[in-house]
Every structure is written in C-alpha cells, then in structure tokens.
Amino acid sequence: MEHVILVDDAGTPVGTADKSAVHGRDTPLHLAFSCYVFDSRGQFLCTRRASGKRTWPGIWTNSCCGHPQPGETMEGAMLRRLADELGLTPSRWGMVLPDFRYRAVMDNGIVEYEICPVFAAFVDTDPVPDPAEVGDHAWIDWRGFRALVDTGALDISPWCRLQLDGLAHLPAQPRDWPLSEPPARWREPLAPPAAVPTASGGA
Template sequence: MVIGPELVVLLGPDGAAVGTAPKAEVHHARTPLHLAFSCYLVDDDGRLLLTRRAATKRTFPGVWTNSFCGHPGPGEALDDAVRRRGRQELGVDVGMPRLVLPAFRYRAEQDGVVEHEICPVFVAPVSGTPTPDPAEVDDVRRVTWADLVAAARGGGRPELSPWCVAQVAELVALGDGPAAWPAADPAMLPLAAHLAAAA
C-alpha cells in the first residue's frame, strides 16, 4: 500500500536519479525528465492488448496506446512496477515481463502538457479478461501485430499515442511480432533503474 503521494524518479540527462517529485505535480508545460516504463501484453492467441486512455487523464486523454504505462517508485525494480501497474490499471496478473527496448526515450506534448521520459519497454503474457480502472482506461481492444504496425504507420485505426508510434517503429526492427523480439541486455537500462533493481 502506498502511503502519501505517489512519487516519480527524476533523472539527469545520463539517466541517473537526481531526486523525486509527486506524480500529481510532475506533468505540465516543463515536465522534467523522469523514469517510466511501457508494457505490451500478449494474450494466448498472440494478440496485443491496446487501451484507450481515460478521457479524464491529465496527459493524452482519450488516446489509444500500448497496454499500459507507469512509473516505478523510488527503489522499485522495473519488473515489480510492471506487474503492480498491470494489476492496478487493468486488473490482470501480468506474466514474466521481458525487456525489449531498454533505453527508449521520448518527449511529447498535447494541449500544453508534456510527457518527458526515459521509458524502457517490456512485453509480457497475459490471460483472462481485463477489468480496467475507469480512472485510467476507457476501452480495451485486442489487435494483431500487423494491425498495430499499420495503425502506427498511419494506414489504419485507431490513432495512437506518439510514444506508441515511436515504440512500434523500434520494435519492427527487432522482429516480426512479440514472439520474435529478443530479450534486451539489462545493462542498457538507465542508471536509476539499475540502482532500483539492486536495492
């Protein structure tokens, strides 16, 4: 159980932790660089779960994106944060996360609110039916990898978040779908994530 405000880990340009800040206060027009993660869930039929961000969210409301994103807390290992966030946001038990893009980094802006993250990307198996938290997710759909690639390239629907589009471009280079993506070297994670894993 989290007592007090949820904190995010602030980062220097080299990926080292330089402090913390309340999540509720960190996203604005000058959002500082901070540590996050993205996860792509794959069901038993090999389809990916996409989610539509709740219309009430401060950043990129109503936009379709990867299965879920989140922020590890201070000292929290990324694998643990991925599993925790899967339960919180989608009500699912996430299988063993596999790191695929250890150094993904982006900055995106919508309506004056900025996302600015070093955001390692994971893929993980999932079974069962999601029961999303309505404060986080408005809708869930299952798509093939080919459909997601087409949407990211502008050839299909739904419209995707800018970080999902950028992630798909990098994931395409790894192989033809989640089963083909090799596990990345954890040594490539930002320094703050290494220290959290060792804590």
C-alpha cells in the same frame, strides 16, 4: 501520493516530485516504463487512456504505462501497474527496448519527458481494467494494429508511435521477440527515499 523519480540526462536519479504536479509546460526528465501485453494467440492488448488523464486523455496507446516509485525496481513497477490498471499477472515478460526515451508536447502545451524502457508481457487471462486509468480496450492482431497506425486509421499516443519504430526491428511475431532482463541500472531499487531529496516538480 504517487511520485515520479527525476533523473539527469544519463538517467541517474536526482530527486523526486509529486506525480500530480510534475506534468506541465516545463516537465523535468523522469523515469517511466511502457508495456505491450499479448495473449496466447499473439493478440495485442491495445488500451485507450481514461478521459480524466492529464496527458493525452482518451487516446489509444500501448497496454500499460507507469512510473517506478522510490525504492522500487523498474520490473517491479511494471508488474504492479499491470495488476493495478488491468488486473493482469503475466506468465512471462522481459524488456525489449531498454534505452527508449522521448519528449512530446500536447496541443495545450503540457509536456511529457521520460526515460521510458519498454517491456513485453504475455498473459493467459483477459484484463479487468480500472476505469480511472483505462477508458476502453481491445485485443487486436499485432500486424493489423501496425497497419491501422501506418495508414493513419488509428491515432495513438506519441510515445507509442515512436516505440513502434524501435519494435519494427524485432521479429514480426511478438512471441518471437527476445525478452531480456533489465540492464543493471534498472535491476536495483530506484532512488531510495532516504537518499534522494524531494523536488517540487512543474506546474
């Protein structure tokens, strides 16, 4: 069973919840991450969420998202999900938007509400996606991707759209982005199971 780590507004863990039950009309604030993957040519790996996903199924988005598990570091969660979802092991990586958070509501009322630091990762191989997680994928020039989004030609997830606003302040070429270590609060194992009570989550 996969969990999410519930947090207060400052990002301090206050409990855990079953991931399959937590996303509803009153989703509590919880921890997540996003990752943008690039290859040696500087191409961006854009992925489409599998049609069976509870939130924003079938929508194009950044390369990989996920939730750290109790006792896991944020960086460890990112590397685990890259391997599980895409079969990728990056050659270098780092955090680019450590303070990103958002709240978004689907047309059916389901809410996503996350503190979601953003990583960039660079790989030397093509992905082998898990079809339960990824419905499609494409390598695309980063500037071209931004243009498709800006002109409305490509509909993307709400978190990806908001993250692009922050990433716009970085150098134009992703290979030149400053990759930093996660802040101290994300370098320690998050919410050790023995120290954090279990919460039931949303509907």
